[in-house]
Amino acid sequence: MTFAEKFDSFVCEGDAIACEISGLEIVARIVRDDCPDTPDERQDGFWPSEYIGDPGFIGPGPNWRQRLADARKKAEAVMAAWCNGEWFYCGIVLSVAREGVTLDENAASLWGVEANYPGTDNSYLTEVANELLPEALDAARAALARLCAGREQQAAGG
Known part of the structure; x- marks a missing residue:
């Protein structure tokens, strides 16, 4: 269970990779880290x-x-x-959806990751996304359980 797609060797904010696992669509995207520290x-x-x-x-x-x-x-x-703006810190943020319905926009994330760091090929961005997959899947299962519980309450007249 990993992303078959990989982030490019040069990335920009908003770039994303996606995969499907057990009917869940998982998207890993790059979000610029807003911490101003050098x-x-x-x-x-x-x-x-x-x-x-x-x-x-x-x-x-x-x-x-x-x-x-x-x-x-x-x-x-x-x-x-x-x-010079040649590289930046980012977060790798995973969202999960099922049949086009977003279950969790921020199912898992890691921040303070270097994007376009000198002398690297950004392959570790995909590694981070893969490491976050189990956490995102857990968040998706929890969201589905909440939705099902709500539906059951509604059906019972609650």
Whole structure:
């Protein structure tokens, strides 16, 4: 039980993939994360450090100066790409429907996911969507149970 479709190697807000499982239509869509924090504000250790107590400590060993310089260069490039709008944080949001009726618009989601991150092919966006599938299916089953219970109450004159 996975999405056969995959997100493209370059994605935009609103892009989506879909699959059908047991008569349920599941759509995974990309929603821009509205948290304004920069990458270095979101991630401890974003900036590499030579100091052992810092979250970005690169570790001891041979060529540590070169490794530190390379890591700083990479972090600067990632930050520059984010500032230029080349990548963004998003949420992968799954909705579920049955026979065209939406059961849950936000059945499952994960936020703070990097979209179009430098040097990646976005394949992990599809992996996230697949990991969220069981939660979305549970939400769909719960919604169907509520609808059936309501219908039974209505039929009983309640």
